[in-house]
Amino acid sequence: MSIQDAPLQHNHPDSLPPALEKTIVKSWKAPIAYGIFSIIAILLFVVFGREGVSGFRLSTDSDFVQIPTIEAPTRATDIVLTVLLLALTAYSAFLVSRDRPVRLWITVVFAILFLIAFLTWAAAGATIPVPGLLVGAVGLSVPLVFGALGGVISERVGVVNVAIEGQLLAGAFVSAVVASVTGQAVLGLISAMAAGVLVSFVLAAFSIKYFVDQVIVGVVLNVLVTGLTSFLYSQVLTKNTDLLNNSATIRLPRLPIPGLSEIPIIGPVLFRQTIIVYILYIAVAVVFFALFKTRWGLRLRAVGEHPQAADTVGINVARTRFWNVSLAGAIAGLGGAYFTMGSVGSFNKEMTAGAGFIALAAVIFGRWDPIRATLAALLFGFASNLQSVLSIIGAPVPSEFMLMLPYLVTIFAVAGVVGRVRGPAAAGKPYIKS
């Protein structure tokens, strides 16, 4: 496999001239970014700091192991955390001035400290239920992660997938109807995948067979699926809700995993979920492994990066694209099922509410990598759930700005502020066999 891999690695170390190997690009980006956030921290947490006590509840009432609620004096905690942030900024500046790279862990630690400082500030005089916050975040992230996985596969094979929203919505609709009529959860899940595949078929047929621009097909498909599901919802589902859209039949039970679900914090968040979430864990791992470690993944990426080369070595570009776009649709459709079967129960008009576009943002922010895209989706889900938790505890943060965050972050990402973002080379380009 390593020999087959070689043509795809453009920056193979052996091919570089020896002089380039020692070149270290001095980048002040990281210290500057840390500095800006430190200034924000000083202004928000110290100058305009809030008095009171911030509470963090770490366990739910039903937990086997009870952890006492942490209570911290808001101002003192925030001052300490701000000093730590400043220290990290100084350390990163020191590293850059000595021509040493700023490692990823510094960014991670910085982000976590900033987040804790922000939560402490926001929770002055109130208590944040940490497990609740995280459970909600995972809940909001599940369809985003499925959508992002679908997006990654589709774009890696060279078909830009703007239709994630449509695939999610189709999955949500069909799974609700099928699960409600048959009462079989498995059938509901399979039909959700089939619905996503159907949307993908149209996307694939128009973009691969008829060479229609992929973004246009994607946009139009979103509108088409929205119109179709809304029409059928008003015309058919509302007339017979008990049979066709019965939330009691549709909704999946939560299946706590024995043992694991009793771990403090992690247990309730990750292991007291519905079957869809457990499928998600497997799906992320499988997609990552398959994309980078198997023949299938290598071919897929080759078709997306350089279809001519792939064609030359005997890979059928059109067929590879067609089936992988369909697979992407199946995964996204499963994410759609989470909207109905996994959370609310019944289907509602336009219930995905832009989740497909956040998933698309996660694909780009995650740089077309399944693991990074998953993390990005989790981050976006966390941001939007944090917004609702903060508005419940009455923190002085306008919820709209928290909701805006994923989109702003994505704009910064594509504008090159947060690292360089480069997608698969042939994504969006129809391949015409000569």
Place this chain on the structure above:
Amino acid sequence: MSQPTVPPVESGPPVASPPEPSDSSVAEPRWHGVMREIVGGSAMISVLAVVLAMVAGGILIALTDDKVTAAAGYFFARPADLFKAVWDSVSGAYTSLFQGAVYNFRRPGFIAGIKPLTETLTFATPLIAAGLGVGLAFRVGLFNIGGRGQMLIAAACAGWVSWSFELPYGLHLILAVAAGIIGGAVWGGIVGLLKARTGAHEVIVTIMLNFVALYLISFMLKTPGLLQAPGSNNPKTPAALPTAVFPDLLGPQFNLHWGFIFVIAATVYVWYLLNRSNLGFQFRAVGENPNAARVAGISVNKMYVYAMLLSGGLVGLAGVAQVLGTVTTGFSSGIDAGIGFDAITVALLGRSKPWGIFFAGILFGAFKAGGFAMQASEGIPIDIVVVIQSLIVLFIAAPPLVRAVFHLPKPSGVRLRRPRAQTAAVTK
């Protein structure tokens, strides 16, 4: 799908691929296929696409009709019942669509009868404006999906001017319109600037800016002193002052307002700009082939910025038409009414030509006006109109599909694009 078929002549492959990889800010070969689709298609395909989409919509209406389902239950006993039920439901739907959109024969007198047509033009007003914006961007090789955000920002700007100042008639209206257009232009210009400076893809940036604008406007609508009506807790703005509202065009019995005249003027302007002006020539050159345009001395990045400014301004005019013409009693964050997305379908149906967009906008305005009538009289949800519109665009985007359905021959006018594309594809 097993074999990649030979491309149909007019739904072309992308023309010259650029030597640089796709992150280069101006390398945009993927839109060239679109350009060809939009510019090079025939009117016949458009008409047939509309027919095909209407047939599909009719099937959908018949399938979900209660009487049809009931008649299908005893199909083998009395098959004629089924056909009658299907005919009743579909013809009833499309008759009421027509009566709601063009002329209502059931109402007495010409004034009452023709009212639906003026409603159609009222609905068409913002659609044409936004369609012109999207179409203009298409001609420069840009895809502006940001209609929603640009409309929202424009509506907020125009609305704010319309109730914050007390100015004489005429001047107030002009200022409010200008504020809206500038607002939309700025929101669109951000996209052009980001694309020119950093190579950020405009599709992604416009999608994201839609949501940023939505949440920004929602925040301002909730915050007293910004957009919220004083003394109210609802996320709704105050009403526009009468001095800033578009006057009625045909008298008070019709809803049609002067915004329609503005839109006609905008159509003429865009036609002049694209076909007769120096800037328009540069626009089209960049849209056809950015690399050739650069070699010819055209600043491609500048064109992207100008195009997005103009595109955003035109879409902004749609937002202005909404707040100063249609919804003058104060608006909420749903003021865009999906027009930003409809505009894409309008621009595609009009093949990005100003007058094509004008008539496509009127057609979709008719669908909208008729859709409401259909919903009221036949109980068929207006969402069917969305389905028909998106099907129209899908069919138009793939002429070979329409030709296959109607067994039409391939057009004889063969343009020799293929060899060029082949070499380009190989030398990527």
